[in-house]
Each structure stands twice: as C-alpha cells, then as structure tokens.
Amino acid sequence: MSARKLRALLLGLLSLLAAALMPAATAHADGIDRNNDTANYSGGARLQRVEWFGNILPLPLSHCTTGFGVHRKGDNKRYLLTAGHCGQVGSNWTTAGNVLAKIGTIAERGTDRDVALIEAPSSAQIYDGGTGADTFKKTVVGTAKVTKGDSVCLSGSTTGTHCGLTVVGSGRYLNWGWQIQLRGPKGVVVANPGDSGGPVFKLTSNPDNVLAVGTITGGTDDEKKNGRLDSDGYQYVWIASIAGALNAFNIEVNTPSTPAPTTATPAPVPDPVHHALGTVTPPPSSPGSPAMAQTYYTQRLQDGFLVKSKDRPNGPEAESIIGNGTSVNVVCETNGPAVDGYPYTVWDRLDDGTWVYGYYLTTPGDGFTPALKHC
Incomplete structure (x- = not known):
C-alpha cells in the first residue's frame, strides 16, 4: 500500500472515530453548521471529497465549499454549484463532519469556467458569518451582475x-x-x-437576503511575500461569474419561489436560429418593447469590459459590463459608427436603455439579428 493511501486510510479511521464520539462537537446551537450541513443543502458549507477503500472505508481527500443551490430549467432538478477544479465527474462528496454523510457526486464539470454541479437536494440559502457557532444563513433571492468598483462579499468554509x-x-x-x-x-x-467553490454575493436592502454573483476559484497564494497577501498588502481573489455558470449548464439559481423538482419530460430545445438575414421575420411589436427582449452573451472582450453607451450608439459612457459570457437582454438593433478598428456598424439596445457594440455580443455582429426588431 502506498504511503498516500495509508495516510488516507488512517485519516478515514480517525474521521469515523470522531464522528462516533463527537458528532456535534462543532455544531451551532440551533443545528446550523457549515461542517455538518443537511438536506436541503446550502451554499457556503464545507465539502469533503472521499474515495472508498475496498468498498468498506471512505478515505477523506480534499476539501471545498458549496456555492449556490441551483436547478435545471424544465424539470427543476436540484444541484449544488461548486468549483470545477475541486474534482472530476463522478467524484463523491460528503459533509466535512462525517464522511459517511454523503451529499452527492459531481454530475457535470465546466473546466473552461471552473464550475461544477453536484447532484444533490439543494436550498435557496447560503451560510454567512464565521466557521463555528457564529454561523447563520441568508436567503438567495436572485442574481446580480457586477462592474468595476462594485463591492461584494464571499463565504468560504x-x-x-x-x-x-x-x-x-x-x-x-x-x-x-x-x-x-x-x-x-x-x-x-x-x-x-478549502474555500474554493464558495458563494460570492451582493447584499440587498433586506439584511436577510443576498444576490448571487459567482463562486470562488482561487487567489493570491505567495507565502514567500506575506502570508496570502500580495506585495501591495492586498489579497486578490478570482471568481467564476454566476452568469457564465448558468449559461454553461442551462440552470437557474434557487430562490424561495423555485418550484419543487418534477419528473415531467422537459420541452425539446429548438435548434439555434440561423443568423442569415431574412431567414426569420420578427413578430410585430412596438419598437424597443421589453416583451421582445432576447438574451445574448458578451464575447470577444480583450480587456474584460464592455462599455455601455447612454442615449445613442457610441454616446456618453454608462457603466461597463464585466467579463465574457455575461448575459444581457437586447430589445432592438440599429446602425451606428464602427468602433475599435472593426468594420461593423450594428449596435444593440439593451432593456435598460443603454447601447453596446454588436460585435461584442453573441448576436451576428456583422449584420442584423432576425429575431430582433430594428430600433
């Protein structure tokens, strides 16, 4: 037996012993505990990856953190979002406090965004506070896009x-x-x-509610400088955006209004619309009608920011959209000036009244989108 497996075997034995002798040693007084979460599982809880030794003893390996409870569009099947680098598809995950308390296995993994789905009954809550008796929960009520200068929170186990x-x-x-x-x-x-996969969120006016922003990927890790701080005295953390994860897996974040899972067969997904001009005739509606908004995603951003213009194409700058793969709602399109050295002249009007250069969205960029009206 290798030294690694022997060490893991000893850790497994110790974990089982601890679970038997002190099952509630770190538990919060009212049962809320990151290390011993129970279904329906919440974000911000500690995950333990395990392998089985001879199908008898679980061998504890690495730790990560749950991100947000999510569900599949159509059948509302529940999952837990976490970081993709935490484990492979099929890897087993338990609570940190008891390696016999299985949560689920990784069903899907998106390494291009560092996100993964653990198939498990999940809630619309995340852990807040510390890692012990000072832990409490908050409710996820939606998602939020962020731009440069925004302030956010994160919760790691x-x-x-x-x-x-x-x-x-x-x-x-x-x-x-x-x-x-x-x-x-x-x-x-x-x-x-161990914080990888944990939820990143924005606060709301209601102190009990939060908006999902993303999940923790990694950060400053140079112990030769000053612990986990960079040379300027700050720690920098990288996160995967919630918009990218939702798009990658065709899922939605759990909220209190999320219906219970159903076994009904999901409706078939239509083939993508061919973007050649004239292949689709948009139904009539008033110009810019919010009911006609279509969702697209940012792409081709070299510096990571897409500037939005007020009033008109290439007008005064509004706030920026951050990151490739961020969803936006487009209501109509029109011609405008070519910018950034590209020859294309199509601009897209968003549902908040601002404009963005069409080349940077998953609309055709070099021509009008059949599914959208002309502004």
Whole structure:
C-alpha cells in the first residue's frame, strides 16, 4: 500500500472515530453548521471529497465549499454549484463532519469556467458569518451582475464570510478561463484553501437576503511575500461569474419561489436560429418593447469590459459590463459608427436603455439579428 493511501486510510479511521464520539462537537446551537450541513443543502458549507477503500472505508481527500443551490430549467432538478477544479465527474462528496454523510457526486464539470454541479437536494440559502457557532444563513433571492468598483462579499468554509471586496478587473486565470478579479480589504486574508467553490454575493436592502454573483476559484497564494497577501498588502481573489455558470449548464439559481423538482419530460430545445438575414421575420411589436427582449452573451472582450453607451450608439459612457459570457437582454438593433478598428456598424439596445457594440455580443455582429426588431 502506498504511503498516500495509508495516510488516507488512517485519516478515514480517525474521521469515523470522531464522528462516533463527537458528532456535534462543532455544531451551532440551533443545528446550523457549515461542517455538518443537511438536506436541503446550502451554499457556503464545507465539502469533503472521499474515495472508498475496498468498498468498506471512505478515505477523506480534499476539501471545498458549496456555492449556490441551483436547478435545471424544465424539470427543476436540484444541484449544488461548486468549483470545477475541486474534482472530476463522478467524484463523491460528503459533509466535512462525517464522511459517511454523503451529499452527492459531481454530475457535470465546466473546466473552461471552473464550475461544477453536484447532484444533490439543494436550498435557496447560503451560510454567512464565521466557521463555528457564529454561523447563520441568508436567503438567495436572485442574481446580480457586477462592474468595476462594485463591492461584494464571499463565504468560504475555511475562512468564513468577508465583505468589502472590490471588483477590480477580469481576465484569464490559470487554466480556468475568464474570471472576475476581486481585491480584499488591505491587510485582510479573505480566502484560503478549502474555500474554493464558495458563494460570492451582493447584499440587498433586506439584511436577510443576498444576490448571487459567482463562486470562488482561487487567489493570491505567495507565502514567500506575506502570508496570502500580495506585495501591495492586498489579497486578490478570482471568481467564476454566476452568469457564465448558468449559461454553461442551462440552470437557474434557487430562490424561495423555485418550484419543487418534477419528473415531467422537459420541452425539446429548438435548434439555434440561423443568423442569415431574412431567414426569420420578427413578430410585430412596438419598437424597443421589453416583451421582445432576447438574451445574448458578451464575447470577444480583450480587456474584460464592455462599455455601455447612454442615449445613442457610441454616446456618453454608462457603466461597463464585466467579463465574457455575461448575459444581457437586447430589445432592438440599429446602425451606428464602427468602433475599435472593426468594420461593423450594428449596435444593440439593451432593456435598460443603454447601447453596446454588436460585435461584442453573441448576436451576428456583422449584420442584423432576425429575431430582433430594428430600433
């Protein structure tokens, strides 16, 4: 037996012993506990990856954190979102407090975005607070897009919850595709190993509710400099956007209004519309009608930001959209100036009244979209 497997076997024995002798040693007084979460599972809980030794003993391996409860469009089948680098498809996950308390297995994995789905009954809540008796829960009521300068919070099962992180940019992080970069408060370590997959969220006017922003991928990890702080005294954290995950897996975030799972057969997904001009005639509606809005996604962004214009194509700048793969709702299109060295002249009007250059959306870019009206 290899030294690694022997060490894992001993850890498995110790874990079973601890579960038998001290099953509630770290439990919150009212049963809320990141380490011993129960169905329906919440985001921000500690995950334990296990392998089975001879189909008898679970061998504990790595830790991660649950992100958000999500469900499949159509049948509402429930999953837990976490980081893609945490494990392969088919890997087994339990609670950290008891390796016999199986949560589920990874059903799908998107390494280009560093997200994965664990098939498990999930809730519309996440853990907030610390990692012990100071833990409590908040309810997820929707999702939020972020732009440069926005403030967000994250919740990891190793480090607990930290707020006041600032969106500072986006780009490719290691091998995990396009990510959003956050900067923590100066001198504060906001994430550690084991926090991967944890929920990143925005606060709302209701202190009990939050909006999903993304999941933790990784961050500053240079112990030769100053712990997990960079040379400037800040820790930088990279996250996968919730919009990218929802698009990749055709899922939605659980909220209190999410229906129960059903066994009904999902409706067939229609073939993508061919974007040659004239192949689709849009139904009549008033120009810019919100009812005619179509969802598309950002693409081809070199610096990670898509500037929105007020009033007209290429008009005064509004806030930016951050990251490739971010969803936007387009209501109509028109001609405007070619920009950024490209010859295309199509501009898209969003449902908030702003304009973006069509080349940077998954609309054709070089021509009008048949499914959209002309503004």
